[in-house]
Amino acid sequence: xxxxxxxxxxxxxxxxxxxxxxxxxxxxxxxxxxxxxxxxxxxxxxxxxxxxxxxxxxxxxxxxxxxxxxxxxxxxxxxxxxxxxxxxxxxxxxxxxxxxxxxxxxxxxxxxxxxxxxxxxxxxxxxxxxxxxxxxxxxxxxxxxxxxxxxxxxxxxxxxxxxxxxxxxxxxxxxxxxxxxxxxxxxxxxxxxxxxxxxxxxxxxxxxxxxxxxxxxxxxxxxxxxxxxxxxxxxxxxxxxxxxxxxxxxxxxxxxxxxxxxxxxxxxxxxxxxxxxxxxxxxxxxxxxxxxxxxxxxxxxxxxxxxxxxxxxxxxxxxxxxxxxxxxxxxxxxxxxxxxxxxxxxxxxxxxxxxxxxxxxxxxxxxxxxxxxxxxxxxxxxxxxxxxxxxxxxxxxxxxxxxxxxxxxxxxxxxxxxxxxxxxxxxxxxx
Amino acid sequence: xxxxxxxxxxxxxxxxxxxxxxxxxxxxxxxxxxxxxxxxxxxxxxxxxxxxxxxxxxxxxxxxxxxxxxxxxxxxxxxxxxxxxxxxxxxxxxxxxxxxxxxxxxxxxxxxxxxxxxxxxxxxxxxxxxxxxxxxxxxxxxxxxxxxxxxxxxxxxxxxxxxxxxxxxxxxxxxxxxxxxxxxxxxxxxxxxxxxxxxxxxxxxxxxxxxxxxxxxxxxxxxxxxxxxxxxxxxxxxxxxxxxxxxxxxxxxxxxxxxxxxxxxxxxxxxxxxxxxxxxxxxxxxxxxxxxxxxxxxxxxxxxxxxxxxxxxxxxxxxxxxxxxxxxxxxxxxxxxxxxxxxxxxxxxxxxxxxxxxxxxxxxxxxxxxxxxxxxxxxxxxxxxxxxxxxxxxxxxxxxxxxxxxxxxxxxxxxxxxxxxxxxxxxxxxx
Numbered sequence: 001x002x003x004x005x006x007x008x009x010x011x012x013x014x015x016x017x018x019x020x021x022x023x024x025x026x027x028x029x030x031x032x033x034x035x036x037x038x039x040x041x042x043x044x045x046x047x048x049x050x051x052x053x054x055x056x057x058x059x060x061x062x063x064x065x066x067x068x069x070x071x072x073x074x075x076x077x078x079x080x081x082x083x084x085x086x087x088x089x090x091x092x093x094x095x096x097x098x099x100x101x102x103x104x105x106x107x108x109x110x111x112x113x114x115x116x117x118x119x120x121x122x123x124x125x126x127x128x129x130x131x132x133x134x135x136x137x138x139x140x141x142x143x144x145x146x147x148x149x150x151x152x153x154x155x156x157x158x159x160x161x162x163x164x165x166x167x168x169x170x171x172x173x174x175x176x177x178x179x180x181x182x183x184x185x186x187x188x189x190x191x192x193x194x195x196x197x198x199x200x201x202x203x204x205x206x207x208x209x210x211x212x213x214x215x216x217x218x219x220x221x222x223x224x225x226x227x228x229x230x231x232x233x234x235x236x237x238x239x240x241x242x243x244x245x246x247x248x249x250x251x252x253x254x255x256x257x258x259x260x261x262x263x264x265x266x267x268x269x270x271x272x273x274x275x276x277x278x279x280x281x282x283x284x285x286x287x288x289x290x291x292x293x294x295x296x297x298x299x300x301x302x303x304x305x306x307x308x309x310x311x312x313x314x315x316x317x318x319x320x321x322x323x324x325x326x327x328x329x330x331x332x333x334x335x336x337x338x339x340x341x342x343x344x345x346x347x348x349x350x351x352x353x354x355x356x357x358x359x360x361x362x363x364x365x366x367x368x369x370x371x372x373x374x375x376x377x378x379x380x381x382x383x384x385x386x387x388x389x390x391x392x393x394x395x396x397x398x399x400x401x402x403x404x405x406x407x408x409x410x411x412x413x414x415x416x417x418x419x420x421x422x423x424x425x426x427x428x429x430x431x
Numbered sequence: 432x433x434x435x436x437x438x439x440x441x442x443x444x445x446x447x448x449x450x451x452x453x454x455x456x457x458x459x460x461x462x463x464x465x466x467x468x469x470x471x472x473x474x475x476x477x478x479x480x481x482x483x484x485x486x487x488x489x490x491x492x493x494x495x496x497x498x499x500x501x502x503x504x505x506x507x508x509x510x511x512x513x514x515x516x517x518x519x520x521x522x523x524x525x526x527x528x529x530x531x532x533x534x535x536x537x538x539x540x541x542x543x544x545x546x547x548x549x550x551x552x553x554x555x556x557x558x559x560x561x562x563x564x565x566x567x568x569x570x571x572x573x574x575x576x577x578x579x580x581x582x583x584x585x586x587x588x589x590x591x592x593x594x595x596x597x598x599x600x601x602x603x604x605x606x607x608x609x610x611x612x613x614x615x616x617x618x619x620x621x622x623x624x625x626x627x628x629x630x631x632x633x634x635x636x637x638x639x640x641x642x643x644x645x646x647x648x649x650x651x652x653x654x655x656x657x658x659x660x661x662x663x664x665x666x667x668x669x670x671x672x673x674x675x676x677x678x679x680x681x682x683x684x685x686x687x688x689x690x691x692x693x694x695x696x697x698x699x700x701x702x703x704x705x706x707x708x709x710x711x712x713x714x715x716x717x718x719x720x721x722x723x724x725x726x727x728x729x730x731x732x733x734x735x736x737x738x739x740x741x742x743x744x745x746x747x748x749x750x751x752x753x754x755x756x757x758x759x760x761x762x763x764x765x766x767x768x769x770x771x772x773x774x775x776x777x778x779x780x781x782x783x784x785x786x787x788x789x790x791x792x793x794x795x796x797x798x799x800x801x802x803x804x805x806x807x808x809x810x811x812x813x814x815x816x817x818x819x820x821x822x823x824x825x826x827x828x829x830x831x832x833x834x835x836x837x838x839x840x841x842x843x844x845x846x847x848x849x850x851x852x853x854x855x856x857x858x859x860x861x862x
Contacts (some may be wrong), residue, residue: 020578021721032578106434129576135722139578144575145560145568147463148452148742273728276707281724289453290739291566293712294463294729297704308721311579319575392513 002074003036004314007067009089010079011044011060014103016051017307018077019208022314029311033318041067043205068092074169075317077310078102079268087111091139094126101313103130103306109204109220112211127313131157132205135305136298137312138284142212149288151213154252155426158205160280160300161196161230162248164188166236166265167278170245177232188280198227199248199263206250210261211283214254216336224341226264235420238391239267245275247420253428258337260344260427267349267424279386342400347376347428349393351420352409355392356388360414364390367412371405373397387416393424432644433505434467435745437488438498441510441521442475445534445561447482448738449508453745454484456667457697460742464749471500499523503638506748508741509533518542525549525557532744534561534737540635540651543642558744563636564589566736567729568743569715573643580719585683589636591711591731592627593659593679595619597696598709602675606664619711628659629658630679630694637681640694640715645685648769655772657695666851669782669822670698676706677853679835684859689768691775691858698780704728772830777858778807780824782851783840787819791845795821798843802836804828824855830858 006022008015022029022039029037042060069087076093078100080086086107093100095118108115109127115126129139135155142151157163163231168179180197183189195201206395207220228248239246244267251259251306259262273295277283282300287293299305361380368375374395375412382388394402402421410418437453439446453460453470460468473491498504499520507524509531511517517538522792524531526549529774535537539559546557560570564587571581590592592614595772599610611628614620626632638651659679670677675698684691701707708714713731730736785791792811799806805826813819824831833852841849 017721025579025581028581029579126488135719135725137572140576141568141572144747145571145740145743147746148456148739150456150459271709273707276704288739290448290735290742292730292733292736294566294727296725296727298725302723305723308579308719309576311721312576315578315777316575360780381612 003038004033004075004317006037006039006044006077006314007041007070007078008039008077009043009064009067009258010081011042011046011051012406014306014310014359015042015044015079016053017303018079018310018383019055020053020304021307021311022386023055025177029315033315035318036188037314040073041070064089068096070421073098075101075244075314077314079310080104081106082318083107083110090115090126091118094122097122097124099124099309099317100126101126102126103310104128105131105201105204105208112208123415125317127316128208129313130306130309132208133282133284133296134298134300134302136282136284136296136300137309138209138296139212139314141296142286146286146288146291149291150254151286151288152254153287153426153428154209154284155231155274156205156209156250156284157197157198157247157274157277157358158209158250158284158300158307159202159248161189161193162202163277163282164280165197166228166246166248169231169233169236169336170240173233173237176231177250178340185216197229199225202248202250206246206252206261206263207391210252210259213252213286214259214336216259216334216406218338222338224262224264230266230420231265234427235351235422239349239422242267242349243270244268244424245270247274247277249274251426253426255339258339260339262341262344265422266426267422269425274422324369339361342398342403344399344427345396346399347394347396347421348389349422349424350406350418351418352390352418354388354390355414355416356382356386357414360412361365361390363412363414364409367405367408368394370378371401373402373405373406396427434469435464435506435748437468437506437508437745438472438474438501438504438505439470439508439510439597440474440480440495440498441512442473442477443510445737445741446473446475446510446735447484448710448734449510449741450486451484451735452738452742454486456572460746464746466749468745469847471504472501472705474498478719482731491498495520498529499858501796504529506532506745508745509535510741511535512537514538514541521546521557522549525553525555528553528555530555530748531746532741533557533559535559535739536562536639538636538688540638543639543677544648545609554747558747560744561737563639563741564713564715564727565731565733566739567713567715567731567742569640569727570643571743572727573717576717577717577722580721581685581687582717582719583685584718584859585640585644585715586705587636587640587681587715588678588708588713589640589681589715589731590627590630590633590679591713592620593633594708597626597662597674597677597679598658600662600664600667601671604664604668607660618836628660630656633679633681633694637683637692637694640681641690642719645690647690647765653692653769655693655695659696660743661851662696662853663851666782666853670780670853673698673780673824674701675699675855676701678705678708680705682857684857686770691770693772693775696853697857698853700856717732753838773829773834775830775858776827777830778825778827778835778855780822780851780853780855781837781849783821783823783849784847785819785821786845786847787817791819791843792821794845798836798839799825802832802839804833804836809861814836827858853854
């Protein structure tokens with residue numbers, strides 16, 4: 001193995017972790033890879049802030065060309081995040097024949113296929129383990145040890161912020177808004193939390209996971225996406241009573257003729273391993289045709305866990321067989337049809353606030369029956385002021401039938417509002 | 432990558448799974464590796480039983496030389512299990528320069544280091560992912576993606592039989608003997624269950640896990656080992672009341688100057704991810720200095736899950752960089768001191784059956800105090816016939832102090848018997 005000479009772009013949280021590992025554990029890394037693993041350069045616009053790690057004089061600059069134009073640097077670690085200018089830097093590095101390691105889910109979800117083509121052309125590679133599941137080596141497992149499997153299902157808790165919020169809501173009984181504030185105070189959620197709570201972050205990650213697991217190219221825009229902002233403490237409590245935990249899932253199901261891809265909150269049976277993933281942890285549940293059920297669990301974010309995955313990718317550059325990997329099957333050309341959400345089958349939890357008057361329940365039941373929605377469980381609780389709450393769990397039903405039923409129910413004069421519509425279980429009605 | 436031409440020794444449960452995958456998924460395997468992946472020969476003493484897979488004429492023989500003496504076969508899959516004659520076949524294959532893949536934990540725990548040396552000498556490799564955790568790619572993860580970490584702790588539920596029995600006991604309230612019979616009827620336990628229920632199987636697996644995770648050579652005989660045959664339904668119930676699940680764990684802790692290795696039942700806090708691993712599932716919890724906490728979960732046994740790991744190893748032969756792997760750091764020469772169980776610190780759960788007489792509790796408390804055992808929780812339940820049950824949970828204490836206390840307590844005339852001694856939590860008092 002040739003030596004690995006590294007340039008790190010982006011000296012933020014994860015960058016600091018990577019630099020710490022490369023500087024402090026260098027002899028261990030070199031013993032394990034059998035080659036020199038040298039951090040030569042760090043580039044960041046901010047060259048003055050103390051990051052709590054002592055960097056040799058001259059290593060940190062604000063000039064990107066000190067990495068991109070340095071022929072000795074053969075491995076570029078991109079950790080600035082976001083689409084631009086990361087895309088430009090990655091393209092330039094690959095075009096110069098440098099291997100690229102990145103934790104940037106957005107740029108990989110959007111341009112992974114193009115990057116893979118550039119890498120192939122210039123005899124180098126792009127790896128991005130840290131982009132999905134932080135420290136959890138899920139992409140490497142899918143590419144390597146699990147590659148004897150046809151992967152049938154991938155269900156991930158891939159966003160720590162939403163898992164933290166939903167877990168906290170479940171523990172404390174607090175509502176979404178309150179818990180979001182707590183998450184922001186603790187640094188688990190950003191000032192503008194949209195990217196996490198609306199599911200956009202999870203959608204990028206699912207695009208990457210599904211591309212590798214199902215060996216096709218997924219456009220992240222084709223993934224159905226629904227956030228957690230409407231989940232209320234009442235929903236969490238009702239889920240709990242029915243034996244479920246509410247989790248934000250990124251889900252891929254590999255059908256014969258198409259794939260299902262969706263990001264939305266799910267009521268997960270408490271006995272399922274995904275239900276027990278608490279705090280800001282991530283977990284990816286994989287079902288393979290030989291493997292059966294399996295799950296990888298760990299820290300999805302944070303300085304050192306994410307850095308562990310980045311440096312793991314650097315190590316894997318030394319361990320892997322370039323001739324095998326140069327065939328790079330990531331973002332393969334296989335065309336797979338992505339199912340419309342309207343054609344997906346799941347069970348639903350519905351919570352309606354209705355007038356406490358005779359006949360309302362019958363009307364709702366009739367509308368469900370007309371739309372072929374079969375009811376699995378139902379509960380009516382009468383409140384004080386002439387209103388009642390009806391909660392319903394349905395059997396699996398095609399989404400479009402549910403939507404049409406809900407539209408009719410919403411139109412009933414005795415229905416004040418449909419307070420919640422949450423999918424229950426994973427939905428696996430085969431096509 | 433050169434072509435992979437496979438000979439399978441042992442056409443039992445896992446062998447059948449491997450043959451199914453190699454024959455039925457051949458085109459997928461070849462697409463993914465970019466090379467020919469051909470099953471050429473299967474050897475088993477029984478060449479007549481129908482295994483439910485159609486094998487080409489002449490592929491199955493009872494003659495081991497048709498594999499070992501065939502120069503075209505470069506990859507030998509050993510699936511007969513046990514020490515002999517597996518050892519002889521593996522040595523012969525490696526000496527002939529053939530790569531070896533095995534699921535045989537006993538032969539690897541006993542001879543892994545010698546095999547690694549032979550492989551190195553003859554320019555080939557031995558891989559044994561399926562030996563630990565069945566379909567869970569834990570060894571590959573430790574060797575590759577997690578290799579930027581110093582692994583601090585490895586705690587595994589690595590024996591499906593004991594996890595099935597303990598999980599069932601917890602669900603049904605039945606006792607050990609009864610549940611063992613059920614496990615035997617279901618095929619989860621063997622007619623002679625000793626290897627599983629006494630922890631010998633888990634001990635082999637911990638020797639392998641620890642050798643890789645802590646980069647040293649572990650003699651399995653040096654691992655403290657205690658089975659689950661003394662766990663009663665009363666223990667399970669008491670654990671439940673205190674907020675614990677009883678799990679059979681294989682535990683490794685990497686201290687600065689030594690390593691702790693032990694296999695025994697543990698009361699695990701219900702909130703810990705290991706506590707929720709039910710049925711015959713396996714899980715390996717890993718704590719790394721960068722990674723933090725992580726867990727890999729899946730099926731630890733069975734035809735196809737184990738075969739998935741075996742074929743995954745075959746795939747990894749194609750994916751890996753031989754020059755990096757020929758340094759083979761498995762079973763490294765690093766000498767690590769293994770701590771005596773007497774020097775380990777853990778909390779304990781103790782259940783004593785005593786005479787229902789004044790002063791018994793005081794005597795027990797005095798003995799604990801004298802031996803520096805600090806009590807965390809205590810419960811006395813008076814029974815009918817002049818006897819009482821005292822359950823105690825202690826703070827962390829050095830094992831030898833606990834043993835000396837227990838010996839004294841056992842000697843008290845008012846103590847009828849010490850019914851249970853179970854370690855609580857993982858014990859992580861640093862040296």
